[in-house]
Amino acid sequence: MDSRVTPGSANAFVAADWVREAQQRVEQALSDWVPAVTPADLGEAMRYAVVGGGKRLRPLLVLAACMAVRGNHDAALRAACAVELIHAYSLVHDDLPCMDNDVLRRGKPTAHVQFGEARALLAGDALQALAFELLTPPEGVPPAMQAELCRLLARAAGAHGMAGGQAIDLASVGLALGQGQLSEMHRLKTGALLQASVLMGAACGAVDARARQALAQYGAALGLAFQVVDDVLDCTQDSATLGKTAGKDAACGKPTFVSLMGLAGARAHARQLLDEARQVLRTSGLAETQALVALAEMVVERQH
Amino acid sequence: MDSRVTPGSANAFVAADWVREAQQRVEQALSDWVPAVTPADLGEAMRYAVVGGGKRLRPLLVLAACMAVRGNHDAALRAACAVELIHAYSLVHDDLPCMDNDVLRRGKPTAHVQFGEARALLAGDALQALAFELLTPPEGVPPAMQAELCRLLARAAGAHGMAGGQAIDLASVGLALGQGQLSEMHRLKTGALLQASVLMGAACGAVDARARQALAQYGAALGLAFQVVDDVLDCTQDSATLGKTAGKDAACGKPTFVSLMGLAGARAHARQLLDEARQVLRTSGLAETQALVALAEMVVERQH
Numbered sequence: 001m002d003s004r005v006t007p008g009s010a011n012a013f014v015a016a017d018w019v020r021e022a023q024q025r026v027e028q029a030l031s032d033w034v035p036a037v038t039p040a041d042l043g044e045a046m047r048y049a050v051v052g053g054g055k056r057l058r059p060l061l062v063l064a065a066c067m068a069v070r071g072n073h074d075a076a077l078r079a080a081c082a083v084e085l086i087h088a089y090s091l092v093h094d095d096l097p098c099m100d101n102d103v104l105r106r107g108k109p110t111a112h113v114q115f116g117e118a119r120a121l122l123a124g125d126a127l128q129a130l131a132f133e134l135l136t137p138p139e140g141v142p143p144a145m146q147a148e149l150c151r152l153l154a155r156a157a158g159a160h161g162m163a164g165g166q167a168i169d170l171a172s173v174g175l176a177l178g179q180g181q182l183s184e185m186h187r188l189k190t191g192a193l194l195q196a197s198v199l200m201g202a203a204c205g206a207v208d209a210r211a212r213q214a215l216a217q218y219g220a221a222l223g224l225a226f227q228v229v230d231d232v233l234d235c236t237q238d239s240a241t242l243g244k245t246a247g248k249d250a251a252c253g254k255p256t257f258v259s260l261m262g263l264a265g266a267r268a269h270a271r272q273l274l275d276e277a278r279q280v281l282r283t284s285g286l287a288e289t290q291a292l293v294a295l296a297e298m299v300v301e302r303q304h
Numbered sequence: 305m306d307s308r309v310t311p312g313s314a315n316a317f318v319a320a321d322w323v324r325e326a327q328q329r330v331e332q333a334l335s336d337w338v339p340a341v342t343p344a345d346l347g348e349a350m351r352y353a354v355v356g357g358g359k360r361l362r363p364l365l366v367l368a369a370c371m372a373v374r375g376n377h378d379a380a381l382r383a384a385c386a387v388e389l390i391h392a393y394s395l396v397h398d399d400l401p402c403m404d405n406d407v408l409r410r411g412k413p414t415a416h417v418q419f420g421e422a423r424a425l426l427a428g429d430a431l432q433a434l435a436f437e438l439l440t441p442p443e444g445v446p447p448a449m450q451a452e453l454c455r456l457l458a459r460a461a462g463a464h465g466m467a468g469g470q471a472i473d474l475a476s477v478g479l480a481l482g483q484g485q486l487s488e489m490h491r492l493k494t495g496a497l498l499q500a501s502v503l504m505g506a507a508c509g510a511v512d513a514r515a516r517q518a519l520a521q522y523g524a525a526l527g528l529a530f531q532v533v534d535d536v537l538d539c540t541q542d543s544a545t546l547g548k549t550a551g552k553d554a555a556c557g558k559p560t561f562v563s564l565m566g567l568a569g570a571r572a573h574a575r576q577l578l579d580e581a582r583q584v585l586r587t588s589g590l591a592e593t594q595a596l597v598a599l600a601e602m603v604v605e606r607q608h
Contacts, residue, residue, distance in 0.1 A: 155437055
């Protein structure tokens with residue numbers, strides 16, 4: 001991603017610097033908050049699944065949305081880590097033999113390969129619980145904000161969000177889904193948590209109905225763009241670049257945006273969604289949307 | 305359990321009536337709140353794992369503790385269902401082939417036998433998320449109470465609670481644990497959620513430090529008694545009576561209180577714990593502890 005200077009801003013915003021600094025804060029917080037010392041070394045598997053991996057897109061979205069609403073930084077850092085824990089647990093469970101049966105993740109052996117299926121399963125379960133524990137500290141974050149953050153995360157993770165999307169994915173292998181059904185599956189499977197990241201960041205501050213609506217639309221467009229680009233990369237990059245097994249969805253007969261729209265069509269769709277995300281931010285009434293814009297660009301322009 | 309009339313109470317308390325009525329309320333609420341209509345029928349597996357089964361001990365503890373502190377009934381019913389969802393998800397995951405590989409639960413095929421491993425796994429994940437969603441309604445429960453309930457449940461479910469206890473259990477097969485280690489395993493694996501049920505009920509009202517401490521001790525004693533009795537029943541009852549595979553822990557080389565203390569010793573230990581639970585309630589300063597007493601008796605005197 002290129003560095004950018006936003007004209008008219010009191011402090012020049014450099015996207016690459018902001019991203020790097022935010023990623024460092026998230027890495028440090030995850031390392032502090034995911035326990036190393038637990039009964040029967042369960043924490044070892046939990047940390048393996050979480051610490052030191054990934055682009056941290058969801059946490060960055062939380063922090064960027066918090067910045068846009070000038071919200072509570074401490075709450076946002078907890079929310080950023082909580083949403084990443086939900087993402088990390090879903091990957092651990094998704095990689096299990098009874099699901100995708102994958103052996104490579106972020107360039108490392110998957111958790112069940114490293115620790116066995118039973119400990120990987122439990123580590124995933126404990127990561128989900130830890131997400132809600134992080135959101136509910138005894139002090140430091142207003143209780144109403146804690147409750148709202150839990151509400152947003154629980155909905156996004158559950159049967160009408162991520163888990164529901166995974167259930168559709170499971171049921172869709174070998175079926176010829178149309179674009180509407182494919183979008184619906186991804187809206188839940190990956191979109192719900194990405195959108196929730198934005199809304200959780202917004203919940204760390206005060207936000208009016210118009211801005212909230214704009215952030216929800218931004219989150220939806222970004223979530224869909226993320227998946228479209230994922231499908232493009234899955235068929236244009238190799239496993240080493242992606243850090244996971246490439247071409248797997250197509251090989252399994254799973255529908256993708258590329259199989260549906262062609263490679264050029266999928267790329268054009270991603271650009272459209274980026275334009276839409278930029279547009280809703282422009283009309284949101286929010287002042288500091290630079291980081292949100294930068295993240296949308298990062299999602300669409302990424303190479304892995 | 306015998307019906308009892310508590311002298312001196314304005315309304316005579318009949319334990320069996322209270323239990324039956326509370327169970328009915330919980331069944332109805334679970335049926336209302338665990339969704340039937342979800343993406344890809346995931347709700348079907350969720351409901352299978354939750355609706356119409358079990359003694360509902362944890363929900364009853366929430367409601368009984370709420371009664372003892374004269375707390376908020378609506379909050380308590382949500383908390384009662386939330387804790388049961390955590391319990392239900394843990395059973396679904398615990399029964400999976402990579403864990404206990406059990407095929408019978410509450411007299412029915414286990415969830416993965418009925419729905420396949422992948423859907424059972426996802427249904428469990430979605431049940432955990434739903435627990436926190438139930439605790440955070442947009443209105444009707446004060447936000448500070450919502451946050452406190454989430455905090456208690458998340459801690460009890462996670463690596464320093466139930467999931468951690470399961471990790472110890474997994475690591476302990478074939479090892480000769482002493483009574484201290486065995487108690488520690490059960491304190492986490494089953495005790496943490498039972499104790500949290502009591503504390504969540506108390507969090508639905510105002511409670512002073514002495515009463516809170518007494519309720520925590522009551523919950524700890526009851527949790528341990530529950531496991532001791534479980535071990536006794538596991539080696540004295542058949543599978544049909546228990547509704548699950550009997551004698552399995554002993555056959556797997558897992559340590560039990562019976563293998564450690566003998567049958568008579570384990571029974572005596574359970575009676576001691578019941579006395580302890582009664583005693584702490586007497587000195588708690590709480591007025592309406594009849595339901596809590598009745599539940600402790602139910603736990604120790606149950607036959608399945």
